[in-house]
Amino acid sequence: MTNVPLLSVEGLTMRYGTRTGCADVSFDLHDGEVLAVVGESGSGKTTLLRLLAQELAPDAGRVRYRMRDGGVRDLATLDEAAQRLLARTEWGYIRQDATDGLRMSVSAGGNAGERLMAIGMRHYGQIRGAASDWLRRVEIDPARIDETPQSFSGGMRQRLQIARNLITEPRLVLMDEPTSGLDVSVQARLLDLVRGLVTELGLAIVIVTHDLAVARLLSHRMMVMRRGCVIETGLTDRVLDDPEAPYTQLLVSSVLAA
Amino acid sequence: MTGAIGYNFAYLDEQTKRMIRRAILKAIAIPGYQVPFASREMPMPYGWGTGGVQVTAAVLGPRDVLKVIDQGADDTTNAVSIRAFFRNTAGIATTTRTSEATVIQTRHRIPEGRLHEGQILVFQVPIPEPLRFLEPRETETRRLHALAEYGLMQVKLYEDISRHGHIATTYAYPVAVEGRYVMDPSPTPKFDNPKMDNSPALQLFGAGRERRIYAVPPYTNVRSLDFEDHPFRAQEFAEPCALCGAIGVYLDEVVMDDRGRRMFVCSDTDHCETRRAAGHRGGAFGL
Ligand SMILES: Nc1ncnc2c1ncn2[C@@H]1O[C@H](COP(=O)(O)OP(=O)(O)OP(=O)(O)O)[C@@H](O)[C@H]1O
Numbered sequence: 438m439t440n441v442p443l444l445s446v447e448g449l450t451m452r453y454g455t456r457t458g459c460a461d462v463s464f465d466l467h468d469g470e471v472l473a474v475v476g477e478s479g480s481g482k483t484t485l486l487r488l489l490a491q492e493l494a495p496d497a498g499r500v501r502y503r504m505r506d507g508g509v510r511d512l513a514t515l516d517e518a519a520q521r522l523l524a525r526t527e528w529g530y531i532r533q534d535a536t537d538g539l540r541m542s543v544s545a546g547g548n549a550g551e552r553l554m555a556i557g558m559r560h561y562g563q564i565r566g567a568a569s570d571w572l573r574r575v576e577i578d579p580a581r582i583d584e585t586p587q588s589f590s591g592g593m594r595q596r597l598q599i600a601r602n603l604i605t606e607p608r609l610v611l612m613d614e615p616t617s618g619l620d621v622s623v624q625a626r627l628l629d630l631v632r633g634l635v636t637e638l639g640l641a642i643v644i645v646t647h648d649l650a651v652a653r654l655l656s657h658r659m660m661v662m663r664r665g666c667v668i669e670t671g672l673t674d675r676v677l678d679d680p681e682a683p684y685t686q687l688l689v690s691s692v693l694a695a
Numbered sequence: 696m697t698g699a700i701g702y703n704f705a706y707l708d709e710q711t712k713r714m715i716r717r718a719i720l721k722a723i724a725i726p727g728y729q730v731p732f733a734s735r736e737m738p739m740p741y742g743w744g745t746g747g748v749q750v751t752a753a754v755l756g757p758r759d760v761l762k763v764i765d766q767g768a769d770d771t772t773n774a775v776s777i778r779a780f781f782r783n784t785a786g787i788a789t790t791t792r793t794s795e796a797t798v799i800q801t802r803h804r805i806p807e808g809r810l811h812e813g814q815i816l817v818f819q820v821p822i823p824e825p826l827r828f829l830e831p832r833e834t835e836t837r838r839l840h841a842l843a844e845y846g847l848m849q850v851k852l853y854e855d856i857s858r859h860g861h862i863a864t865t866y867a868y869p870v871a872v873e874g875r876y877v878m879d880p881s882p883t884p885k886f887d888n889p890k891m892d893n894s895p896a897l898q899l900f901g902a903g904r905e906r907r908i909y910a911v912p913p914y915t916n917v918r919s920l921d922f923e924d925h926p927f928r929a930q931e932f933a934e935p936c937a938l939c940g941a942i943g944v945y946l947d948e949v950v951m952d953d954r955g956r957r958m959f960v961c962s963d964t965d966h967c968e969t970r971r972a973a974g975h976r977g978g979a980f981g982l
């Protein structure tokens with residue numbers, strides 16, 4: 438373990454025209470750490486994830502990442518090819534809408550195996566074996582490996598997204614409300630799965646949610662956003678049990694009241 | 696220079712031909728890369744080889760000898776009319792003999808005999824983008840080519856094997872050109888893929904509706920994509936041609952009568968005729 442953060446975000450700011458997407462966001466994320474980003478709709482959570490993933494370019498601020506060789510790089514200075522290589526080897530991105538994160542007309546095995554093929558693996562048997570392994574790990578019956586996600590439930594689709602992203606053993610996973618739209622028992626199973634993978638693989642995760650229970654269950658630290666700005670940040674238990682900002686107090690009490 | 700009255704040589708005006716030649720030169724300089732060009736209206740509908748016809752028009756000179764084949768045959772309606780079109784508009788000589796032709800326009804086949812230096816093979820292409828099947832967005836496919844990210848192409852082959860137990864793609868089988876760009880060889884059978892590799896002839900591809908030209912220069916490495924444990928294999932035919940006895944050639948099944956009798960014959964009609972003229976005979980003559 439090193440003390441140099443895996444991800445270091447400084448003053449990240451982006452506007453859509455005159456509307457604020459994300460304003461002056463800074464945080465560090467260490468190996469194996471789970472950061473929950475919570476906030477109401479439109480508070481800039483997805484914008485932040487897309488900035489981290491280099492899918493959007495910031496107006497100000499920077500994102501630094503500790504590469505496997507230990508060197509720290511400003512991601513904006515990497516060329517597109519290097520960024521995309523990182524994206525399919527070192528990072529995962531679980532989309533809120535599984536149809537954005539999966540190829541819906543490609544079989545579960547093809548979805549799960551795509552990253553291996555993208556990094557040059559050319560042995561069908563090995564690719565299929567790894568895909569089948571990962572389906573089992575995310576609790577999808579490997580017998581369904583040749584079905585397309587069209588025939589999968591919402592929870593299965595999210596789990597397939599996880600398999601598809603984790604197959605190359607990334608170090609950092611971005612998750613955008615992976616449990617929203619799922620019913621409560623399915624949510625709980627998915628969260629258990631993610632929790633198990635985090636400890637097993639030592640993943641660092643930035644998980645966006647507006648469900649404080651999800652933040653409580655999964656995250657070490659949390660960050661509360663509103664109108665693009667970070668309102669409060671701290672250890673999850675501290676923020677939830679003893680919120681400092683009035684907005685966070687309101688959030689927490691309204692959940693407790695509900 | 697003029698052919699038939701009222702037409703410029705080979706129908707297209709000189710400025711258009713220069714524009715197409717520039718695209719062709721660029722395509723030759725970047726083997727397998729799809730070069731956009733301003734496709735013109737041709738006096739035939741899309742799907743009838745307007746891309747190939749424009750490329751042919753741009754490369755034809757008055758001393759060229761043109762051969763046109765469709766599915767390997769010189770005598771199909773499409774081949775006959777394209778040949779007549781250039782005879783009328785360019786006044787050039789045409790032939791059915793592969794060895795005599797300097798320019799060969801083709802749909803769906805590469806001639807059986809090895810081509811020679813100086814020959815140009817022009818393919819008619821309906822869909823030039825090999826990644827289109829899995830990625831509908833043009834901006835994204837261009838980026839994938841630019842960054843040589845071809846995992847998606849492999850996904851297509853993976854899907855094939857998972858569905859059929861083997862790579863079931865039998866035509867338009869994707870190839871990597873000179874280890875760089877992945878290319879759709881047009882709807883030729885994969886049987887012909889090995890002929891594209893290290894060919895002495897220049898291979899040009901024209902897609903009219905999609906407005907793309909791409910090329911494989913002579914003596915260029917062309918490799919069919921595959922998996923280590925499912926290697927590329929060209930189709931093999933169990934029997935020889937019933938007419939000329941050739942083996943190792945692409946055969947078409949021909950229904951002979953209304954009792955459903957069939958035979959397999961060379962799809963390359965010139966190859967078959969040349970062999971028969973030299974005295975080769977297949978099973979159909981022994982009966
Ligand atoms: N493509 C866009 N064009 C213009 N404005 C946008 C765009 N995407 C987001 N915004 C605006 O930026 C702000 C932050 O949006 P963002 O999608 O990041 O919020 P969010 O926290 O993810 O919301 P939700 O919880 O609803 O997913 C909002 O005001 C939103 O309207």
Ligand SMILES: [Mg+2]
Binds near residue numbers: 482483484533613
């Ligand atoms: Mg969002």
